[in-house]
Amino acid sequence: MATRSACRALERRFASAAAAAAAARPSAAEVRSQRNAVFSREQARQRALYPRIEKIEVSMQGPGLDGTLLVMNRGMSTPLSCARHLTEYHVNNSVLALVDGEPWPLHQPLTDSCSMTLLTFKDSDPTLANQAYWRSCAALLGQVLQTAFKDDYTVELLSTPEVPVTSGAFCCDVALDPQLDSWTPSEESLRSLTKGAQQLIHKDLPWEPLEVAPSVALEVFSHSRCKQEEVEEKAAQHPKGRVTLYRCGDHVLLSAGPLVGRTGLCSQYEVTALHSLRQGPWGLHRRAQGLSLPLQLQAHHTVWRKLRQRAEKLVEVSRLEEAAPPSPPDSTPPPTSQ
Amino acid sequence: MRLTLRALISHGRVARKMGLGPESRINMLRNILTGLVRHERIETTTARADEVRFYAEKLVDYAKRGDTDEKAMKMASFWLTEKDLVPKLFNVLAPRFETHSKGYTRMARLPNRENLDRAKMAVLEYKGNPFPPLYPVKKDNELTLINQLLRGYREDRAQQLATKA
Numbered sequence: 001m002a003t004r005s006a007c008r009a010l011e012r013r014f015a016s017a018a019a020a021a022a023a024a025r026p027s028a029a030e031v032r033s034q035r036n037a038v039f040s041r042e043q044a045r046q047r048a049l050y051p052r053i054e055k056i057e058v059s060m061q062g063p064g065l066d067g068t069l070l071v072m073n074r075g076m077s078t079p080l081s082c083a084r085h086l087t088e089y090h091v092n093n094s095v096l097a098l099v100d101g102e103p104w105p106l107h108q109p110l111t112d113s114c115s116m117t118l119l120t121f122k123d124s125d126p127t128l129a130n131q132a133y134w135r136s137c138a139a140l141l142g143q144v145l146q147t148a149f150k151d152d153y154t155v156e157l158l159s160t161p162e163v164p165v166t167s168g169a170f171c172c173d174v175a176l177d178p179q180l181d182s183w184t185p186s187e188e189s190l191r192s193l194t195k196g197a198q199q200l201i202h203k204d205l206p207w208e209p210l211e212v213a214p215s216v217a218l219e220v221f222s223h224s225r226c227k228q229e230e231v232e233e234k235a236a237q238h239p240k241g242r243v244t245l246y247r248c249g250d251h252v253l254l255s256a257g258p259l260v261g262r263t264g265l266c267s268q269y270e271v272t273a274l275h276s277l278r279q280g281p282w283g284l285h286r287r288a289q290g291l292s293l294p295l296q297l298q299a300h301h302t303v304w305r306k307l308r309q310r311a312e313k314l315v316e317v318s319r320l321e322e323a324a325p326p327s328p329p330d331s332t333p334p335p336t337s338q
Numbered sequence: 339m340r341l342t343l344r345a346l347i348s349h350g351r352v353a354r355k356m357g358l359g360p361e362s363r364i365n366m367l368r369n370i371l372t373g374l375v376r377h378e379r380i381e382t383t384t385a386r387a388d389e390v391r392f393y394a395e396k397l398v399d400y401a402k403r404g405d406t407d408e409k410a411m412k413m414a415s416f417w418l419t420e421k422d423l424v425p426k427l428f429n430v431l432a433p434r435f436e437t438h439s440k441g442y443t444r445m446a447r448l449p450n451r452e453n454l455d456r457a458k459m460a461v462l463e464y465k466g467n468p469f470p471p472l473y474p475v476k477k478d479n480e481l482t483l484i485n486q487l488l489r490g491y492r493e494d495r496a497q498q499l500a501t502k503a
Binding site for chain 2: 121122124125126127129130133165166167168291293294297299303306307310
């Protein structure tokens with residue numbers, strides 16, 4: 001009797017403690033709306049830096065376009081708006097812009113007169129476009145994982161490693177809630193993740209870039225210690241100490257390099273595997289892998305099946321390859337000791 | 339309604355008539371064949387190229403017998419009007435086609451001649467000539483995303499087979 005009442009008392013105390021802990025940790029929706037609000041505020045502030053319309057001259061380079069001069073607005077016109085002045089083909093097929101030799105996301109406003117090339121997947125050297133596409137697919141995977149789990153479980157997105165295209169799959173490192181440590185995803189769950197990704201692709205959301213000072217980025221990720229560390233790392237690597245944030249829909253993320261213009265560019269997308277790596281500082285590190293092909297380079301189903309089978313295997317990334325090299329001789333380099 | 343038959347029905351005769359008569363035809367073909375042996379790729383009318391093809395291949399068959407052969411030397415000196423091509427035939431063309439049993443020439447159509455006659459033109463060449471190919475092979479861009487993925491796949495498979503073997 002005494003034990004029963006004691007048990008009940010303990011139960012109630014633990015339940016209230018758990019509830020208090022859950023209440024202290026903000027819900028996923030709240031976190032998302034807070035990040036969104038900070039992002040929108042910073043975006044509006046950066047746009048307000050150009051109150052009057054100033055004109056810049058953009059000279060286009062490319063097949064059939066050499067020397068075309070476009071007069072655009074400073075701080076407002078993006079490479080996509082330049083493409084809109086050309087043809088629908090350029091709008092649909094351009095993946096990335098090369099502004100004065102620098103890779104530039106399609107939705108980032110131009111700040112100076114420059115010479116610009118629009119990159120597609122079918123150029124003679126589409127390496128940059130491929131890398132940007134791989135990064136964007138990994139970012140999409142991260143977004144899907146963040147929103148896929150129920151509110152009771154926390155999802156901590158770790159940095160997406162830069163993987164070369166020849167390794168067969170893009171990866172997104174994630175640390176799930178400790179309650180899910182023993183959970184291994186079944187085929188059904190992978191398929192539902194794929195469906196989530198396909199929904200995002202169908203919505204055709206643009207990836208809006210924003211270059212911010214590290215302090216703003218730290219404010220955006222104020223609820224996540226892991227992300228703040230990543231912000232500091234990226235700020236240290238950048239020559240000007242700025243950090244680029246991207247927003248897709250209502251999900252704000254951090255990325256190492258330029259991303260593609262919009263989600264609708266992917267056509268075949270599948271989440272292939274979720275491997276468990278070692279125990280790290282944020283919990284059990286897991287690597288989600290996927291395979292995707294763009295709208296312009298669709299594969300026959302036989303080819304797709306073979307590539308997908310390969311994408312299920314774990315892709316090992318050595319910490320030494322920071323900036324993605326063009327193509328290593330060995331597709332799976334031996335893992336370095338961490 | 340047409341009540342008379344056209345006069346140019348061959349009634350099954352396949353041999354072509356060229357020039358002023360059979361001797362003229364052979365002389366014309368000899369000249370064209372000499373040009374072919376000298377330049378290894380020539381442009382003529384389709385009919386002439388087609389006729390020369392048979393003689394070009396027969397000449398190579400004779401050349402394969404070697405220049406010590408009496409008959410081969412007589413054939414070569416008859417068919418090649420420019421005698422400096424006789425050594426070329428025996429020392430260059432015959433060794434080139436040692437492994438081939440037949441099919442030493444290639445013929446491809448060209449756009450019709452620009453003159454008033456608008457004749458059907460063709461280009462005739464000996465295989466293995468030093469010029470760029472008549473049908474250029476268009477290679478896929480190795481650096482596209484799908485080709486890079488397939489390359490990784492192929493390397494992976496090769497690695498697996500190597501470790502299995």
